[in-house]
Amino acid sequence: MSETLIDHHLFLSDLRTVALLDDRGSVVWMCIPRMDGVPLFGSLLGGESLGSFSITPENTKSNLPVTQAYLAGTCVSRTSFGSVVITDFLDCGGGRPFQRSGRSDLLRMLEGNEAVRVRFAPKLDFGRISTRIVSLDGGLRVHCGQYLVTLRSPGVSWNIERVGAHDEAEAVFIPGKGVVLELSVGTCMLEAKGPSAIVRLRRTESFWRAWCHTLSVPPIASELVSRSAITLRALCYGPTGAIAAAATTSLPECIGGVRNWDYRFCWPRDAAFSANALLRLGSSGPGMRLLDWLLALFEECGEEDFLRPVYTLSGRYIFGEAEIAEASGYKASQPVRVGNLAAQQLQLDSLGPIAQLLGALARSGAALSPEHCELAERMVGLVEHRWRDPDHGIWEVRTEQRHFVHSKLMCWFTVSESLAVAEYLGLEKPEWRRLMNEIRIDIETQGFNQQHGAYTAAYDGADADAALLWVVLTGFHAVDDPRCVGTVKFVMDRLLRDEAVYRYHYDDALEGAEGTFHICTGWLIEALVMMGRRTEAQSLFERLCQRAGPAGLMAEQWDPKEGMALGNFPQAYSHLALINSACAMSSDLFCPLTTV
Numbered sequence: 293m294s295e296t297l298i299d300h301h302l303f304l305s306d307l308r309t310v311a312l313l314d315d316r317g318s319v320v321w322m323c324i325p326r327m328d329g330v331p332l333f334g335s336l337l338g339g340e341s342l343g344s345f346s347i348t349p350e351n352t353k354s355n356l357p358v359t360q361a362y363l364a365g366t367c368v369s370r371t372s373f374g375s376v377v378i379t380d381f382l383d384c385g386g387g388r389p390f391q392r393s394g395r396s397d398l399l400r401m402l403e404g405n406e407a408v409r410v411r412f413a414p415k416l417d418f419g420r421i422s423t424r425i426v427s428l429d430g431g432l433r434v435h436c437g438q439y440l441v442t443l444r445s446p447g448v449s450w451n452i453e454r455v456g457a458h459d460e461a462e463a464v465f466i467p468g469k470g471v472v473l474e475l476s477v478g479t480c481m482l483e484a485k486g487p488s489a490i491v492r493l494r495r496t497e498s499f500w501r502a503w504c505h506t507l508s509v510p511p512i513a514s515e516l517v518s519r520s521a522i523t524l525r526a527l528c529y530g531p532t533g534a535i536a537a538a539a540t541t542s543l544p545e546c547i548g549g550v551r552n553w554d555y556r557f558c559w560p561r562d563a564a565f566s567a568n569a570l571l572r573l574g575s576s577g578p579g580m581r582l583l584d585w586l587l588a589l590f591e592e593c594g595e596e597d598f599l600r601p602v603y604t605l606s607g608r609y610i611f612g613e614a615e616i617a618e619a620s621g622y623k624a625s626q627p628v629r630v631g632n633l634a635a636q637q638l639q640l641d642s643l644g645p646i647a648q649l650l651g652a653l654a655r656s657g658a659a660l661s662p663e664h665c666e667l668a669e670r671m672v673g674l675v676e677h678r679w680r681d682p683d684h685g686i687w688e689v690r691t692e693q694r695h696f697v698h699s700k701l702m703c704w705f706t707v708s709e710s711l712a713v714a715e716y717l718g719l720e721k722p723e724w725r726r727l728m729n730e731i732r733i734d735i736e737t738q739g740f741n742q743q744h745g746a747y748t749a750a751y752d753g754a755d756a757d758a759a760l761l762w763v764v765l766t767g768f769h770a771v772d773d774p775r776c777v778g779t780v781k782f783v784m785d786r787l788l789r790d791e792a793v794y795r796y797h798y799d800d801a802l803e804g805a806e807g808t809f810h811i812c813t814g815w816l817i818e819a820l821v822m823m824g825r826r827t828e829a830q831s832l833f834e835r836l837c838q839r840a841g842p843a844g845l846m847a848e849q850w851d852p853k854e855g856m857a858l859g860n861f862p863q864a865y866s867h868l869a870l871i872n873s874a875c876a877m878s879s880d881l882f883c884p885l886t887t888v
Contacts, residue, residue: 296320298543298622299841299857301336302360302369303523306382307389307530309396309477310539312336312861316358317371317378318346319398324439324477326393326529327536328556328605330417332441332477337542337628338620341456343415345475347371347378347400350407350464362843365518366500367526368493369843376404376467385487385495389530395478399489402467410473412443412450413460418618418628425452425459430482431474432461444474444482500525508574510878513837517874519844520867521573524566527864529605533581535563536605538848538860544625545849545859549804552625554632555848555860557610559602560586561686562864564645568652569868572875576658579649586646587663590670598674601639601688602632610635637684638693641759643671644702644766647709654716665717668710672724679703679731685750686759689800695751697739698759704731705766732768740775746782747775755798756786758812764819771823780819788816790852791835807849807858810836814869821876833873846870 296314301321304311309329312321320336322345323329334342349356356373363370368381379401388395402408414423416436424435427450434441443461448471450461465471472489487495503525509517527536538555545551567579589599589607602610612631619628650668654660679700682693686702707728714721738751749757760779763769769776787794792808793816813836820829840846841857846866848859 297841297856298847298859298861299845301841301845301861302362302371302380302843303367303526303539303845303862304369304380304382304398305367305526305539306384306396307526307528308391308393309382310526311380311382311398312539313360313369313371313380315360316346316348317360317373317380318344318348319380320344321540322398323556324441325396326605327539332414332416332436332439334415334418334619336540337418337622338618340413341415342418342619343413344411345400345413346409346411347402348409348411349373349376350409360843362519363497365504365522366497367522368497368500374404374406376402376406376408378402379493381493381496383492383496384499385492389499392531395476397477397492398475399492400473400475401489401493402471402473403469404467407464407466410448410463410465411460412462413455413458414441415458418616419458420618423458425461427452427461428482430484433480433482440478440480442476442480442482444476444484445471446484447471448473503575506575510874512874512878513833513870516837516840516844517573517871520846520870521570521575523845523862523867524570524864524871525578527566527862528578528581529558532606533578533583533585534558534603534605534607535566535578535582535864537562537865538863540860541630542619542625542628543622543847543858543860545806546625546804546851547623547858548625549806550627551802551804551806552621552627552629553860554613554629555863556605557602557632557635558585558605559642560589560599561601561639561642561645564649566864566868568645568649569871571649571652571656573871576653576656579653580658583649583653583664583667587667590667595673598638598640598678599642600635601637601642602635633690634684634688637688638678638681639685639688640675640678640681640683640699641686641696641702643675644705644709647671647706647713651709651712654713660713660716662717665713665719668713671706672710672727675703675706675731676727680734687757687795687800691799691801694753695738696757696759697735697747697750698757698762700731700735700739701762701766701768704728704735704768705762707731708766735768744782745774745778747779748782749796749798753798755796756782757796757798758783758787758793758809758815759795761812761815761819764822765815776823780816780823783816787812791832792839792850792852807851809849810839810846810863810866811869814873817873818876821879826877829877833877836870836873840870
């Protein structure tokens with residue numbers, strides 16, 4: 293079972309599938325044919341019985357130190373021990389990132405003068421599908437259910453052994469000046485065709501660096517911001533424009549606890565937040581593609597059907613949630629889940645970030661069309677019909693629905709930002725202003741708690757909720773309004789610990805605790821900057837940056853007691869929080885491009 297800390301993994305992507313490497317360079321997570329598919333390697337969530345692809349020193353007593361890093365401006369990694377260097381990447385050449393999923397190539401390029409031991413042990417679907425490996429001229433062919441998988445490895449002599457229901461292949465050799473192990477999904481061919489591995493490496497480097505060169509990165513924490521931008525880009529699903537919330541499922545919010553969720557899907561809210569963050573750096577492409585994907589979703593909805601909180605990356609419904617008995621979980625944290633019951637919830641806040649993205653694109657001069665105005669009208673119509681209803685809120689609590697203040701606030705924000713789009717297109721919408729005022733009055737009269745001098749989580753309680761920081765971020769009140777000041781104080785008093793912010797402490801019908809949320813810390817940083825409290829914001833920002841992993845990657849949460857990352861990884865929320873915080877901290881120095 294992997295002992296690698298969650299945020300000490302490396303992350304590879306071809307914008308269709310992803311792979312995670314542990315801190316020894318083993319592939320411990322890779323789903324096929326796309327990142328929300330079934331795992332081919334799953335030892336991240338329960339050890340070797342779930343499959344891995346390792347390259348280690350043949351002399352196990354050598355105890356060589358391992359170093360890992362990304363090639364600058366790319367999603368290409370380097371792992372080194374002794375004289376051995378392993379370069380890993382998912383091939384992004386030839387337009388692959390935007391082609392239909394089904395064919396992905398993971399290349400592992402080795403060189404060095406010391407013997408290495410390679411263990412290739414695919415175990416499809418958490419080992420629930422029997423695996424047979426056949427040695428052929430040029431490499432290995434894997435028989436595992438419906439999928440075509442090969443490992444091209446010319447010149448490597450493999451020993452294949454049956455372990456339970458699965459074959460495992462092992463080889464020992466000295467890489468010398470170069471050995472390439474090419475794992476291909478979607479083909480049974482082992483013949484060499486097309487460009488060489490080095491050409492494919494250069495094309496993959498160019499793919500990432502060409503995009504990075506379009507960004508305008510703030511001067512504060514620029515390397516971390518760039519890595520966060522690459523990570524958000526890597527979580528984009530190229531064929532459709534959807535953006536995944538994270539690359540993994542079931543990494544625990546508490547070690548040994550049950551708060552383990554599948555985040556490999558697209559939450560329209562989360563995706564819009566991600567696209568907004570990239571737009572702040574000057575990249576409008578992900579946002580425009582996401583809107584195309586969302587337009588298709590709305591076309592399939594009934595006129596009064598609310599957008600679902602979460603979809604597959606191809607835009608399909610998620611109908612359930614299952615637990616995988618065969619997987620013991622990361623550090624024995626069970627259950628391991630696939631699917632997500634949140635897909636069946638009502639989350640009224642989910643339209644706000646989409647409207648914010650529309651408004652931001654309009655202000656940037658992007659080429660919005662009448663279809664985008666229709667999208668704004670559709671969202672305002674949904675708000676008009678549903679804003680009075682209780683819902684499950686942004687945090688997807690599994691209690692009864694409540695009148696969450698943040699949900700009502702984001703309904704108001706949806707209408708406000710949609711008005712900006714209408715004005716951009718030269719349209720008058722006085723009825724939208726009347727709706728905004730109606731929602732505002734309801735929030736102010738029912739959501740504000742006079743005793744605490746602050747907005748509270750829901751109309752029927754007096755709890756703090758970090759999502760209330762959006763009272764500042766949306767401009768619902770002026771930043772010096774006592775209701776804004778009081779709400780920020782309420783959140784800080786109740787939820788700020790060790791310079792990080794918890795989501796809430798109220799009952800959510802789940803057992804166990806969780807860590808602080810990086811995105812909530814980011815919201816507080818932005819709110820403090822807007823309120824002119826830059827010294828406090830600076831301290832929080834420095835600690836946020838310190839909590840990134842060795843390669844600049846971040847999980848969802850942070851355990852302030854144990855000083856370790858928790859939750860799924862890498863998490864879009866956390867990386868967009870770092871980008872937005874850096875832009876806010878640089879606001880008096882930094883003028884981002886908005887038309888790329």
